[in-house]
Amino acid sequence: MAFIxxxxxxxxxxxxxxxxxxQMIRGGFHQTFISRTYKTSFLKPRSKVEIKLLAAKxxxxxxxxxxxxxxxxxxxLRNILPNIIKKDKASVLAETIKQVKELKKKxxxxxxxxxxxxxxxxxxxxNGTDKLNLERCNNDEGIVKATLSCEDRLxxxxxxxxxxxxxxxxxxxxxxxxxxxxxxxxxxxxxxxxDGTGTLKSKLRVAMQKPPKMQRFTQ
Amino acid sequence: MAFIxxxxxxxxxxxxxxxxxxQMIRGGFHQTFISRTYKTSFLKPRSKVEIKLLAAKxxxxxxxxxxxxxxxxxxxLRNILPNIIKKDKASVLAETIKQVKELKKKxxxxxxxxxxxxxxxxxxxxNGTDKLNLERCNNDEGIVKATLSCEDRLxxxxxxxxxxxxxxxxxxxxxxxxxxxxxxxxxxxxxxxxDGTGTLKSKLRVAMQKPPKMQRFTQ
DNA sequence: GTGAACACGTGAAAC
DNA sequence: TGTTTCACGTGTTCA
Numbered sequence: 001m002a003f004i005x006x007x008x009x010x011x012x013x014x015x016x017x018x019x020x021x022x023q024m025i026r027g028g029f030h031q032t033f034i035s036r037t038y039k040t041s042f043l044k045p046r047s048k049v050e051i052k053l054l055a056a057k058x059x060x061x062x063x064x065x066x067x068x069x070x071x072x073x074x075x076x077l078r079n080i081l082p083n084i085i086k087k088d089k090a091s092v093l094a095e096t097i098k099q100v101k102e103l104k105k106k107x108x109x110x111x112x113x114x115x116x117x118x119x120x121x122x123x124x125x126x127n128g129t130d131k132l133n134l135e136r137c138n139n140d141e142g143i144v145k146a147t148l149s150c151e152d153r154l155x156x157x158x159x160x161x162x163x164x165x166x167x168x169x170x171x172x173x174x175x176x177x178x179x180x181x182x183x184x185x186x187x188x189x190x191x192x193x194x195d196g197t198g199t200l201k202s203k204l205r206v207a208m209q210k211p212p213k214m215q216r217f218t219q
Numbered sequence: 220m221a222f223i224x225x226x227x228x229x230x231x232x233x234x235x236x237x238x239x240x241x242q243m244i245r246g247g248f249h250q251t252f253i254s255r256t257y258k259t260s261f262l263k264p265r266s267k268v269e270i271k272l273l274a275a276k277x278x279x280x281x282x283x284x285x286x287x288x289x290x291x292x293x294x295x296l297r298n299i300l301p302n303i304i305k306k307d308k309a310s311v312l313a314e315t316i317k318q319v320k321e322l323k324k325k326x327x328x329x330x331x332x333x334x335x336x337x338x339x340x341x342x343x344x345x346n347g348t349d350k351l352n353l354e355r356c357n358n359d360e361g362i363v364k365a366t367l368s369c370e371d372r373l374x375x376x377x378x379x380x381x382x383x384x385x386x387x388x389x390x391x392x393x394x395x396x397x398x399x400x401x402x403x404x405x406x407x408x409x410x411x412x413x414d415g416t417g418t419l420k421s422k423l424r425v426a427m428q429k430p431p432k433m434q435r436f437t438q
Numbered sequence: 439g440t441g442a443a444c445a446c447g448t449g450a451a452a453c
Numbered sequence: 454t455g456t457t458t459c460a461c462g463t464g465t466t467c468a
Contacts, residue, residue, distance in 0.1 A: 058441095060462050066309070066443075067460070073312035080319055088458060090285070093292035096315055100299055103322035110329035175394045279447050285458070286445070307443060 144189045150208040152183035159207035363408045369427040371402035378426035386419045
């Protein structure tokens, strides 16, 4: 009966549990058996039982290595993750999942922030071609972002604010950078009507191209 | 011998392995045994063997639940993480560790970016107290970031640019926001000497507090 | 026929 | 007390 065979192996195995190599295992068997195989091969196991035992030992050792590998990774997870209260495997995994999700959300949020980050816009185009672009902010309804780059000159800002005044728009925020004679501005404009966008755009285009001249400055 | 007892239990257990409740297990025993306990209690197990078997069953089932719980979390990890090639437990854990580290690094990097992000600075303090702060940029050597918030007024920007002119500094970038009569500006200033920072600071303080008056604007 | 990976049941320890 | 968690050795399957 197969089951009995397993039991015998199991008992042998238990008896030799703490032996750590093939010689020790062999030492656990009857002397008569050993002497039968002694002359043909000194250390190599011969009998089917021996082979099975060695295989079992190898198997359990491999399994132990696998367990240790996995447990080591649990340990590093425990060290990496903050706010670990319970440190059993299931909790570690649960906390890991939670943290990964949070981190992912955080990253996507931060990446979106930095992509909609005005400073990046300003830095983005240091080229010499004139540009004018108006777009509705997707974050804030009613706010229009005007991006313009042109030659920097005396009174440019006055011209621009004049254009804004004409359409009764209010600048709630502005970023201006002037590099190498080129100016780039990003204006967040509030209070434009539905048709105000087109009007502002044309007025801004004029302001950008207005020839330089001395002006009375009234902010 | 304790070992034999376990074996018997083990065989019983194996025989009843696929039964799913106490009644089925009881059905696996001799009829004589059942009739002995039949009158006193209909369904509750009586003998020590039965109790042990039930305990073993409960134990193995609990262990199975635990395994399933953990494996479910492995599965969610496999779904959450991108770029999973090998999906065995060790690889999943390894990949998880890697991803967590990467995400952490990414987050700290992005958070640093956004903390040195001028827009955030501008938005950060909408309060009514005057402030003036100069600090060296840790990204760009030689660039000083001047952050100032004060009452908005006619000619404020002229005063500030006048102060900058006096120390022969150049503004490479500026962010200005005016809300509710308060102005907040962040200026990135280049070309300051070692002692220029202090000088600029005092000049800026004067410019901020200068009483409003009409001025000739020369940008 | 090896090695790797997994699920399983079980003894032991923690609480 | 019983419940929970872990390590272990084993059987099995897959490449």
